Amino acid sequence: MPLAPAVPVPAEPVSAEIVVETAAEAPGERVLDRDELDVWPAREPSAYLRALPGLYLSAHGGRGKAWQILYRGFDAEHGGDLAVTVEGVPFNEPSNVHGHGYLDLTPVPTVLVERVRLRPGVDRADVGAFGTAAAVDLSLGLAHEGVAARVTGGTDRSGAVRLAWRPEGRSAGNFLVVEGDLGFGVGEARSWRHARVAAGVERPLFGGTARVVALLGHADFDSPGALRRDDLDAGRVDLYDAYPGSGGGRTLRGLAVARLGWAETAFDAGVDLWVSARDFRIEQDFTGFLRDPVHGDATRQSHDAASAGVRLTGGWRARVLDRPWRIGGGVEWVQDDADQRIDRIDRSGEPFGTELEGTFRQDAFSAWAELDAGWSRWVSLVPSVRVVGWRQAVAPDADADADAFARRWTGVVLPRARLNLVPHPAVRLFAGYGRGYRPPRLTGGVFGDTVTSEVVQGGLAGFPHAAVGLTAAGFWTRLSDELVFDHLSGAFVGSGASARAGVEVLAEARPLSWLRVDAAATFAHARFVATGEPVPYAPRWTLAAGVGASDVPLAAGRLTAGLRALAVAPRPLPGGFVSPWAVTADLTAAWAFERWTVGVDVDHVLGTRWVDGAFVYGSWWDLERPRSELPVEHVTAGTPTAARFFVEARW
Amino acid sequence: MIVRLLPLLLLLACEDARRSTAVPLEVEPSVTASGPWSISAARFELRAVRYREPEPVALLDRLVPVARAHPGHAPDAGLVGEWLGPVDVDLLAGGDLGTATFHEGAVAAAEIDLAAVVVEGEAGDRPFRFEVAGPVTVLGSRIDVEVDADAPPTLALAVDLAAILSDLDPAAAPPEGTWTLADDPTYNTFVFGLVRGARWTWSAR
Numbered sequence: 001m002p003l004a005p006a007v008p009v010p011a012e013p014v015s016a017e018i019v020v021e022t023a024a025e026a027p028g029e030r031v032l033d034r035d036e037l038d039v040w041p042a043r044e045p046s047a048y049l050r051a052l053p054g055l056y057l058s059a060h061g062g063r064g065k066a067w068q069i070l071y072r073g074f075d076a077e078h079g080g081d082l083a084v085t086v087e088g089v090p091f092n093e094p095s096n097v098h099g100h101g102y103l104d105l106t107p108v109p110t111v112l113v114e115r116v117r118l119r120p121g122v123d124r125a126d127v128g129a130f131g132t133a134a135a136v137d138l139s140l141g142l143a144h145e146g147v148a149a150r151v152t153g154g155t156d157r158s159g160a161v162r163l164a165w166r167p168e169g170r171s172a173g174n175f176l177v178v179e180g181d182l183g184f185g186v187g188e189a190r191s192w193r194h195a196r197v198a199a200g201v202e203r204p205l206f207g208g209t210a211r212v213v214a215l216l217g218h219a220d221f222d223s224p225g226a227l228r229r230d231d232l233d234a235g236r237v238d239l240y241d242a243y244p245g246s247g248g249g250r251t252l253r254g255l256a257v258a259r260l261g262w263a264e265t266a267f268d269a270g271v272d273l274w275v276s277a278r279d280f281r282i283e284q285d286f287t288g289f290l291r292d293p294v295h296g297d298a299t300r301q302s303h304d305a306a307s308a309g310v311r312l313t314g315g316w317r318a319r320v321l322d323r324p325w326r327i328g329g330g331v332e333w334v335q336d337d338a339d340q341r342i343d344r345i346d347r348s349g350e351p352f353g354t355e356l357e358g359t360f361r362q363d364a365f366s367a368w369a370e371l372d373a374g375w376s377r378w379v380s381l382v383p384s385v386r387v388v389g390w391r392q393a394v395a396p397d398a399d400a401d402a403d404a405f406a407r408r409w410t411g412v413v414l415p416r417a418r419l420n421l422v423p424h425p426a427v428r429l430f431a432g433y434g435r436g437y438r439p440p441r442l443t444g445g446v447f448g449d450t451v452t453s454e455v456v457q458g459g460l461a462g463f464p465h466a467a468v469g470l471t472a473a474g475f476w477t478r479l480s481d482e483l484v485f486d487h488l489s490g491a492f493v494g495s496g497a498s499a500r501a502g503v504e505v506l507a508e509a510r511p512l513s514w515l516r517v518d519a520a521a522t523f524a525h526a527r528f529v530a531t532g533e534p535v536p537y538a539p540r541w542t543l544a545a546g547v548g549a550s551d552v553p554l555a556a557g558r559l560t561a562g563l564r565a566l567a568v569a570p571r572p573l574p575g576g577f578v579s580p581w582a583v584t585a586d587l588t589a590a591w592a593f594e595r596w597t598v599g600v601d602v603d604h605v606l607g608t609r610w611v612d613g614a615f616v617y618g619s620w621w622d623l624e625r626p627r628s629e630l631p632v633e634h635v636t637a638g639t640p641t642a643a644r645f646f647v648e649a650r651w
Numbered sequence: 652m653i654v655r656l657l658p659l660l661l662l663l664a665c666e667d668a669r670r671s672t673a674v675p676l677e678v679e680p681s682v683t684a685s686g687p688w689s690i691s692a693a694r695f696e697l698r699a700v701r702y703r704e705p706e707p708v709a710l711l712d713r714l715v716p717v718a719r720a721h722p723g724h725a726p727d728a729g730l731v732g733e734w735l736g737p738v739d740v741d742l743l744a745g746g747d748l749g750t751a752t753f754h755e756g757a758v759a760a761a762e763i764d765l766a767a768v769v770v771e772g773e774a775g776d777r778p779f780r781f782e783v784a785g786p787v788t789v790l791g792s793r794i795d796v797e798v799d800a801d802a803p804p805t806l807a808l809a810v811d812l813a814a815i816l817s818d819l820d821p822a823a824a825p826p827e828g829t830w831t832l833a834d835d836p837t838y839n840t841f842v843f844g845l846v847r848g849a850r851w852t853w854s855a856r
Contacts, residue, residue: 230671570668575669575731575754576668576669576754576755576756577668577669577754578668578669618730625735626699626735626736626737627699627735628733628735629701629730629733630701630730630731630732630733630752630754631730632671
């Protein structure tokens with residue numbers, strides 16, 4: 001993300017009396033700043049993605065595996081349809097062996113997330129790879145000066161320590177954070193061990209601002225997998241059990257990014273450089289002994305990758321016909337190198353066969369331009385275009401020499417535009433069109449086609465009261481190739497074009513200066529274009545609500561607390577089944593007194609046993625029972641109720 | 652308007668899911684004589700029966716209709732019912748096979764896994780005995796039934812031994828009377844007739 005915001009100059013500023021946040025530039029767009037993040041229950045940065053209306057995160061792996069992201073009728077798997085950047089660096093991994101666009105935020109300490117911008121649709125030029133449905137940008141910074149040490153212990157058999165330092169007199173971009181946490185979780189095969197180090201420096205330089213951020217994170221985790229519904233109903237397993245050999249993994253990811261930017265009245269410019277490396281390994285078994293009654297069906301997926309990128313951005317502002325205009329754009333090059341393999345492993349973890357082995361290199365060249373034309377005081381039109389070209393090379397093994405690589409070039413042109421109308425200071429109309437994309441995916445040693453999406457959305461935001469904001473939007477999206485996970489092969493399979501349409505409503509209120517309330521409802525209807533059948537797993541109804549109290553005087557200290565609830569209505573599953581309702585609510589509360597802060601985070605305050613994910617496929621786990629091929633419902637347990645208590649000292 | 656419609660839309664989102672149900676299975680007694688064939692024993696080990704739907708099921712028009720993960724990829728595509736053995740079946744006596752698990756909806760075909768097939772008796776005045784060690788699979792056994800979890804049917808399997816044997820020439824029986832050689836044309840004809848789906852029929856009540 002360039003230092004200068006790539007947003008249009010407002011056609012006309014809204015009333016200064018309106019206190020509800022209006023940083024949104026499109027239907028459903030939200031910006032969470034520090035005050036809102038403090039009242040958002042979040043054990044990890046991924047939780048902030050839930051601020052996107054209609055987004056549901058499902059965990060069918062342990063703490064360390066990327067979430068399954070379900071949004072606006074998309075089953076975005078582990079990030080394939082949601083472009084996420086951290087400090088402007090793309091975090092989705094192209095052709096990760098476990099999932100195209102795999103989103104792993106392990107190296108990002110939650111305490112460093114300073115700002116989250118969530119943007120539905122793809123009507124902006126700077127939305128990059130995997131932004132077929134939406135884009136999220138995380139900015140990092142440490143809120144408080146000084147040293148803060150926190151110790152946490154949880155009823156989920158967990159513990160954590162964190163040390164955070166921001167030099168006195170320095171901006172939020174100067175920090176050092178070291179943290180570690182481990183736990184056993186509630187139930188079987190849920191243990192984890194995490195460690196993170198993050199450092200940042202920000203200084204004025206050459207008339208602009210230079211910023212360097214380095215992140216390193218490691219996670220080692222077990223994964224409980226999914227359970228057969230008939231085993232649950234018969235009492236053969238408990239909801240928090242796991243079948244033997246259900247799996248686990250580890251992830252190590254490091255990133256360093258350097259940015260130099262200038263933001264002046266007439267122009268803005270930026271240079272971003274980054275390098276990253278990762279080591280990823282996951283073992284999984286969804287089907288037991290269905291394919292191989294002797295060794296079992298477990299596989300080990302390995303993905304070792306290195307990436308580098310450079311981005312130049314700039315913008316020029318001027319007044320044309322007495323209206324503010326901005327012309328902006330950028331160029332970017334990103335290189336990804338990866339070695340990957342998939343091995344069949346037996347119950348002891350020993351490999352006995354290789355299903356996949358290969359190495360690839362991908363260079364992505366992007367250029368974009370946008371024109372923010374303030375046609376009148378009421379109208380803002382921003383057409384833009386992004387062009388992306390790839391040079392891709394793949395070889396059958398990691399030791400292949402240059403001659404062994406199969407190479408090709410491909411590219412895509414992505415027109416985009418957004419329109420803002422402000423007919424009245426308390427009413428704003430939005431409309432947007434954009435073409436998003438997923439880079440070509442490596443499958444079976446061959447790169448496939450670029451997947452594109454066409455997204456049209458429109459809506460209006462109204463402010464019937466200075467402290468109340470309402471947004472209603474409709475959206476339509478067509479995706480050229482839907483990816484669906486096949487549990488039998490443990491891989492994602494292209495399933496043809498799909499389309500989805502829906503509506504969403506978002507209401508936000510600040511009845512008191514310290515109190516904020518919000519609620520959102522999203523309906524999406526997703527179908528395959530060729531057959532008309534529903535896209536499996538894609539959510540239809542998603543409901544969310546939250547309340548937050550910031551910095552409320554309480555006794556001798558100040559209280560900050562937030563409660564968020566989420567409900568996802570039954571989703572279509574393969575074979576005519578539907579998932580059960582998923583309803584959960586999380587709580588965070590912290591009381592600060594002088595240099596001390598005590599608090600609690602509660603997962604799933606409802607205290608119920610609930611199902612998070614549901615799938616339909618065949619499996620055979622008990623060799624003493626006859627082998628069954630019949631696809632049946634498999635479920636993953638929702639986060640159980642657990643409380644984590646912390647004490648933090650600052651000096 | 653949306654607020655007024657919300658409760659209705661939420662209620663519609665609570666449609667019943669496709670359900671699974673247990674369906675009783677039984678085997679009807681087969682004939683003991685057919686033309687020159689007099690059957691004194693017919694038995695086999697029934698290992699599994701798998702039932703498949705005719706095509707993607709379009710259930711009631713509701714907000715949460717049928718979904719398919721991806722057409723035609725998974726080996727279990729279209730599998731809607733299953734009975735798991737093994738159970739020794741006396742085809743002359745018939746019997747109860749317990750229950751199969753079905754998903755609601757239409758069923759069009761069954762695959763039947765067998766082993767240890769023995770059919771013996773007399774052909775004219777000469778004894779005969781067919782032994783098929785197996786495993787063999789009967790493909791394309793047609794069935795036309797709609798399974799409703801509220802009123803599951805009972806399915807009865809009938810094996811047309813008469814038709815299987817009618818393809819054979821009893822005069823071709825070896826002196827010892829037992830056809831077991833895989834390259835014996837009569838034996839092969841028997842096995843071919845045995846695994847023909849048309850010889851295995853289903854009825855529902």
